[in-house]
Amino acid sequence: MRGRDAPPVPSLLQHRLVRYASHMISYEDALATLLAETQPLDTERVAIADALGRVLASDIASTMRLPAFDNAAMDGYALRAGTAALSKGSIHTVRGMQAAGDVTLEQTGADSCEIATGARMPDGFDTVVPVERIEREGDTIRLLDDTVRGQHVRKAGDDIAHDEPALPAGRKIDAAALMLLAALGIDEATVRRQPRVAIICTGKELHAGAGILTPGSIHNSNGPFLRAALTSCGAHVVQCDTVGDDVIPFGASLARALDRHVDLVVTTGAVSAGRYDFLPAAMAALGARTLFHKVAIRPGKPLLAARLANGPLLMALPGNPMAVAVGMRFFVAPLIRTMLGLSSERPLRVLSDETPDLREGLRHFVLANLFSDDGARLRARPVGRQTAYRMLPFTQAQVWLSLSSADGNMADAYPLDAGHSP
Ligand SMILES: Nc1nc2c(c(=O)[nH]1)N[C@H]1C(S)=C(S)[C@@H](COP(=O)(O)OP(=O)(O)OC[C@H]3O[C@@H](n4cnc5c(N)ncnc54)[C@H](O)[C@@H]3O)O[C@H]1N2
Numbered sequence: 001m002r003g004r005d006a007p008p009v010p011s012l013l014q015h016r017l018v019r020y021a022s023h024m025i026s027y028e029d030a031l032a033t034l035l036a037e038t039q040p041l042d043t044e045r046v047a048i049a050d051a052l053g054r055v056l057a058s059d060i061a062s063t064m065r066l067p068a069f070d071n072a073a074m075d076g077y078a079l080r081a082g083t084a085a086l087s088k089g090s091i092h093t094v095r096g097m098q099a100a101g102d103v104t105l106e107q108t109g110a111d112s113c114e115i116a117t118g119a120r121m122p123d124g125f126d127t128v129v130p131v132e133r134i135e136r137e138g139d140t141i142r143l144l145d146d147t148v149r150g151q152h153v154r155k156a157g158d159d160i161a162h163d164e165p166a167l168p169a170g171r172k173i174d175a176a177a178l179m180l181l182a183a184l185g186i187d188e189a190t191v192r193r194q195p196r197v198a199i200i201c202t203g204k205e206l207h208a209g210a211g212i213l214t215p216g217s218i219h220n221s222n223g224p225f226l227r228a229a230l231t232s233c234g235a236h237v238v239q240c241d242t243v244g245d246d247v248i249p250f251g252a253s254l255a256r257a258l259d260r261h262v263d264l265v266v267t268t269g270a271v272s273a274g275r276y277d278f279l280p281a282a283m284a285a286l287g288a289r290t291l292f293h294k295v296a297i298r299p300g301k302p303l304l305a306a307r308l309a310n311g312p313l314l315m316a317l318p319g320n321p322m323a324v325a326v327g328m329r330f331f332v333a334p335l336i337r338t339m340l341g342l343s344s345e346r347p348l349r350v351l352s353d354e355t356p357d358l359r360e361g362l363r364h365f366v367l368a369n370l371f372s373d374d375g376a377r378l379r380a381r382p383v384g385r386q387t388a389y390r391m392l393p394f395t396q397a398q399v400w401l402s403l404s405s406a407d408g409n410m411a412d413a414y415p416l417d418a419g420h421s422p
């Protein structure tokens, strides 16, 4: 929505300015159009030590049994129950001690052996009595309870059997997945290549770095936000440029991005209806195929998606910070998920406490917090005073609600940070 002064679009581009139809595509159709342009990326092998946040490209089956051997679940005494039950008051001779890591396979002679949690059950022993449930005198113990055969023993393969499916393709490697992979001794995995993304923020008002602003200028908040949000989603940000309202530095930044073999370019600003909003015309001049421009959503309506002549997709997000946040969350994040081979997100269906004025035909994205009502049902309460330029509410919310007038008070709730979705 820029105005003032001389037009920034070079004259050779002016005659190519395109008038866009006022009819807007729905969010659902726009997203489907975008995702139809996208494929899961190729795969690579990575060390598990470097795999946090990556997405598995093939199924992983268990390479061993977990636990690998029968072992004690409690510190206490291993016994041979055999087929007979061991009764309260029975007395057993103790010989030896089996600690975790000990390799002793057999304790011959004695009918009991001291044992530590995690220690391998010596051959012939099948039951463990916790140290609290015996009385010891010299080298004998007396049981304080009847025992059940096999009690307090963790059986080999009880967690996962050899060759059993462990983690499926399309699973994000999070801390839980890393725990299982480490336990299995797996040190490499086949994952999707990370999408390479360039960010280009447009606007001559954007002040480089921190420090004192000149009159009329602002700090660039969209660039740092996008870098963080893209990284959290599993993308690799290869470039983050800031350029003026001019197609020439924009084109130069785009050329650098293409040299870096990006899969996606995300731009901010210059995409709505103002004199300085050069981006739609620049796309046409560069021979890009515009997939859609203007979506029936609020905020973020002027969003544009294009396929660049030399391959990658370009998502032009409107400059207002909440339009960037919505464009990132509801267009760029699903695109990155598809590139990574992740399935589509499953939002929580919640009742929204209050709904803003919902305009028919528009999908509204609203910042909210979740809470449980008296009946322990999950509900959402929108945070106050939301407009496209206010960033404070974004820091005070847990979720985005996706709302339309057709759904009444029911909303889909999405975690604010797309990287937190499984
Ligand atoms: N006549 C019309 N005016 C506007 C329309 C419209 O349809 N007709 N749409 C409005 C909507 S909705 C939005 S959203 C904005 C989007 O405009 P642009 O994409 O052209 O963005 P700019 O004009 O370049 O910037 C808008 C706003 O955002 C600030 N901005 C830009 N970049 C950054 C950045 N990197 N960090 C922080 N803030 C940034 C910029 O200073 C402006 O305040 O247009 C409405 N107008």
Ligand code: MOO
Pocket (backbone or CB within 6 Å): 297, 298, 299, 300, 301, 302, 318, 320, 322, 323, 388, 389
């Ligand atoms: O759609 Mo814009 O993001 O409201 O200001």
